[in-house]
Amino acid sequence: MFARTLLFRLSTALVTLFGVAVVVFVLVRVAPGNPIAMMLPPGATEEDIARLTALYGFDKSLPEQFVIWLGGVLQGDFGTSITLRQPVDQLVLSRLPATLELSVMALFIALALGGAVAVIGARRRGTGTELGLDLGSAAVLSIPDFLWGLLFVLLFGVLWPVLSISGRIDPRIEFEFATRFYVVEGILRGRFDVVGSTLAHMLMPAMALALPLAAMIAQVLKQNLKEVLRLDYTNLSRVHGFSETAVILRDALQNAALPTLTLVGVQFTFLIGGTVIVERLFAYEGLGNMAIDAVINRDLPLIQGIVLVFAVLFIAINLAVDLSYALLNPRLRNG
Template identity: 60%
Template sequence: MFLARLTKRVGIAATTLFGVGVIVFVLLRVAPGDPIAMMIAPGATPADIAALRAHYGLDESIPVQFALWLKGILAGDFGTSISIRRDVLDLLAERLPATLELATAALLVAILIGGGVAIVGTMLRRTRGESVVDAANGLLLAIPDFVWALALVLVLGVFYPVLPLSGRVNPQSADDFATRFYLVESIVTLRFDKFLEVASHLVMPTLALALPLAAVITRVLKQALAETMVQDYVLLARLKGMSELRLILQEALRNAVGPTLALTGVQFTFLIGGTVIVERIFSYPGVGNMAIDAVINRDLPLIQGLVLAFGLMFIVINILVDLAVVALNPRLRHG
């Protein structure tokens, strides 16, 4: 049953990814603008322009271009960036770790904040404190991540400059890392000075992304806990003298976390895509920041590679979340 479900999901994922590739490829070709026009030097001859178009395969028909691109993808060749003049796969491998670390850090912070507030709100249910929690959570829901980013820049970067405003590390420290996963590497190698440096650059973009997601987690988990707290087994445990906090943590939380986990997984995929604006504000060198430059420069190979990378991450995360929900729910696991 598990293998059949996994095989079906992988098949659907491959079909979805192919469809995304087709749509993006065609839309980029029919959209106004010529990427070659942004590359040619003043005084270039028509022969120079034609040679450059031929070099990037833009002189063929759209079906032929797509066939050549798909053939390259299957061989592990995502093409060469028009604006940066580097292999697209190398650029993705260079920038993707930064975005993954940022999104993962934001997810963990959102889970801690959202889960904590949901538990507090559940303990304060039917009191004035619950109204305060709900009002504060509604405020968090109403403010998008880029507004939080700008507010954090003003408060912690301008008025009280206690945190760095841009980058992942100080420029002179970039060569001190053997991998692109700076945060993970600093922890594994026990270089806590580097960890503090990387973490200080992560604080503001992480909070900007985490606060709206924390509000979503709070709302869903608090609602799930409210429904679970009136179940018979919880009432029986209360009659046995369990404290309210112990009831929530030991009895209610494990049964309420399923819907929250499913929603958090979906929101995490949106979180990765949402890093685009936040990375731009903080000049954070991730794939989101690179995506904006690729669109501005009409860098077709890079845009196509970025879309495929985002699509693949979304699909993999959703599959993992579905499997985790099934693993936590015995009725789904044996159904």
């Protein structure tokens, strides 16, 4: 049963990816701007232009171009970046770890902050503390991630410069990376100076991405907690002498987490979307930052590659959310 569900999900994922590929392929080509024009110096001859156009296959019809590109993709060839003159898959894979580490750190911050605020709010329900937390999270929620980013740059980069505002790691650190997962590799190889520097660089962009999501988690989880805390099984735990905090953590949290999870899944994909601007803001060498360059330079193969990777990420996250339901909810395990 489980295997069948998974198979179904994977096949729908393939259809989705194909759709994304078609849309992106067509969009970047009908949008104004000529990639060839961006590559040639002023004063290039008609002949040069025609040669280069033919080289990249832009002289063929749209469907023809698509079939050629898709044929390549199916064989693992995502084309060559026009501006960087390197295979797209290599470029994308070299940047993806940076974005993954940043997004996951932001997700952890959002879960920890939002979860803590929700638990405190539920514990102090009906009091001024709850009201204060509600107002606070509403305020946090109304400010978008890139504004938080700007605010942090101003506060901790300029006025009180304690954190680095650009890059991914202190360039003075000497370390031969075998992978691009700086944090993971730093931990595994016991180089905590590397881990520390990377985390310090990630802290501000991750906070900027995390705060709106944290506020949303705080509100929704607290509401769900309050509903669960009215149910009889929490009353039974109180009669058994457990403190209100223990009742929240032992009985209510897992039950309240279930409906919150859907939200976290959807919002996490938005968070990853947010990396595009926030990475740019902090000159963080991730996929989002590369995406902006690719769009500015009309680097069509690179844009396509990046968008496909984002699409795969989103699908994977939604699948992970669905699977974690079964983990948290025994009623779904045999379904």
